[in-house]
Amino acid sequence: AWLDEARPTARPGIWRFGYRPPKEAPERVAPVTVVGMLVPLALAMLVWSLWQRGVTSYQYALLRLFTPDDWWWGGTLASPKVFEGREVAAPGAEALVIYEGLAFAVLVLLVAVLGSWHAIVSHYVTRRPQPARALISALLALVVLSFVFPDAFPVVGWSPVPLVDPLLSLTVLVSDGYGLMASRLYTDTLYAVVTLLVVWPFARLGGWLPYARTLLARRAAAPTPGVPVVRPRSQWPALRDVGQYEAADLLTGEVTRGTVNDVDCARIENAFSAARRGATLDAFRDTVLRRGGTAWTHPSGARDLRRRTASHDLLAGQVRIGRWTAAQQAPLPYQDAGAALGPEVLGTSLLAVGPPGSGKTRALVEPVTEALALQALTGACAVVAVSAPGAPVCADDAFDVVVRIGDPASVHDLDPYAESDDPDDAAAILAEALVGDLDTVGAQGAVTALAQLLGPFRAVHGRFPSLPELHALLAGEETVLTRLGEALAASGNDVMRRELDARVRQTGAPGDAGRALADRLA
Incomplete structure (x- = not known):
């Protein structure tokens, strides 16, 4: 069962074993937002009602400013004159309709x-899946069209909003006559253009065009011959895909019997x-x-660690180190999910900050080291852990x-001389390790200082000095250097002396x- 458990792709730091991505809770619009939507609507209805009643003398000021004075009766706000014998007998009346529009x-x-x-509206519509999104936007478009063309909807009884009539009045004033109004082609074209302009925003809101393309693509797609059988991971489908049926059957049997573990x-x-x-x-x-x-x-023969202190998922390369908080401030995928470290994190770098005794070693360093040790048993890496x-x-x-x-x-120790028998080679190897980022000591100077000590010491003792002995020599302790010089003199080795x-x-x-290298060894 553990081998077949789902390990969906997740964000870095999430324990993938058995992870179930949380469903995003629908975001509710705050009551304040709803009130903020309805208040302007109520005020607009009040303003429009007062506008139609003509309660103020200033509402027609712009109309009188941009129209000829002889279109209106003197002493009135906006009372249009009627001109006998003209094609457009009352141009002021047409201008008044346009102005209201x-x-x-x-x-x-x-x-x-x-x-x-x-x-x-986008919040409530665009987040819905198709075809619900397209249907809702279509219903909204029909509602708006019922206000523009109420005669086309027998069930409604309200008057049309001033949209089509102002366009017709504009046609009359521009053409200086009612000839176009008598043309069925023109009026039908105008109605069609108005309908398209009203419907177009709702078509974009509902994603009608992309949804139609999706439906057409589905119909044009060739039918699939059959759904391939998806085998669980415990049956080793990757091996079967390349024809390794015998090996897959053998391993499947061992998984079923429980004779193999996650390391295997x-x-x-x-x-x-x-x-x-x-x-x-x-x-x-x-x-x-x-x-x-x-x-x-x-090569050690080990197929597992003797003791595990953390939960590991070697198939995903993760080690679990805890659980993410369920606080609202945390991103939704992380809320109450397992916290884990995987290759995508361990392959970079990691900085743990905390006071002494806060649990950095126990809760972080030890599980990570244990995970790397398990990965080493799988042949995925080699581990060198350094601690105080x-x-x-x-x-x-x-x-x-x-x-x-x-x-x-x-039982074991490090050979700082890398098993070298030559003093010059050993000095070069050790100098490279000791100099590092020292600014006061050059690499060649370090090699020379070490070679001047390693050669004489090996000539006397038949071996290189241990680290404490080398530290004393580099520090220039008089007793150690005098004793080594006397031994060289007694042996007659003038070159090393x-x-x-x-x-x-x-x-x-x-x-x-010498002193800087001795400090490095201290």
């Missing part, structure tokens, strides 16, 4: 902007990936058929070799590399 358009625009109607499965998957890259699938099959779940076992004395980062049995530098009881004398003369001099 413009006033209505400005009022609608102000309501939409002040009430944030576009944002609110991850190790075999790594070996299979390497075999595919190297085109050595036949050798892979032979090894699996011969050794089964123990194939490619770590008395502060282990993992149990000793998680490593093949444990080196305690300077501890006489340690001259090397040592040169080092003694340089000890304490300005620019001497």
Whole structure:
């Protein structure tokens, strides 16, 4: 079951084993926002009612400003004259219709902007899946069209909004006659254009065109011959896809019997990936058929750690270190999800900040080191863990070799000279390790200082000095240097004695590399 558990793709830091992405809760519009939408609408209805009653003498000021004075009776606000014998007998009446249409358009625009109607309608419509989104926008378009063309909807009984009539009046004034009004082609075209202009915003809101393309693409797509069988991971589908049926059946049986663990499965998957890259699938099959779940076992023979302190998912390369908080401030995918570190994080760098004793080692460093040790057992990496004395980062049995530098009881130790027998080579190797970022010591000066000590010491003792002995020599301790010089004199090795004398003369001099190297060894 653990092998077949879903491991969906998730954001970095989320425990993928059995992770179920949370469903995004629908965002509700705050009551204040709804009130802010309705208040401008109510005010606009009041203003329009007062406008139609003509309660103020200033509402027609712009109309009188942009129209000839002889269109209106003197002493009136906007009472149009009737001219006998003209094609357009009352141009003022037509201008009044156009003016009311413009006033209505400005009022609608102000309501939409002040009430944030576009944002609110988009919130409720665009987030819905198709075809619900298209249907809702179509219903809204029909509602608006019922206000523009109420005669086309027998069930409604209200008057049309001033949209079509102002356009017809504008046609009369521009053409200076009613000839176009008598043309069925012109009026039908005008109605069609108005309908398209009204419907177009709702078509964009509902995504009609993309949805229509999707439907057409589905109809044009060739029918699939059949849905392929999706095998669970415990049946090793990747092996079956390349024809490795025997190996897959053998491993499936071992998984069913429980004779393999997660380390074995991850190790075999790594070996299979390497075999595919190297085109050595036949050798892979032979090894699996011969050794089964123990194939490619770590050279130590270990197939697992003796003790695990954290939860691991080797197939995803993750180690769980806790759980993300369910606070509202946390991003939704992280809320109450398991917290884990995986290759995408461990492959970069990690900085843990906290006071001493806060649990950085126990809750972070130890699980990460344990995860790397498990990955090493799968053949995915090699691990070198460095810690301070008395502060282990993992149990000793998680490593093949444990080196305690300077501890006489340690079974293993580091050879600072890399098993070299030549003093010059050993000096070069050690100098490269010690100089590092030292600004006061050059690499060549460090090599010379070390060679002047390593050669004489090896000539006397037949070995290179231990680190404490080397520290004393570099620090220029008189007793140690005198004893070494006397031993060289007694052996008659004048060459090495001259090397040592040169080092003694340089000890304490300005620019001497010995003291800086001794400080590095301290």
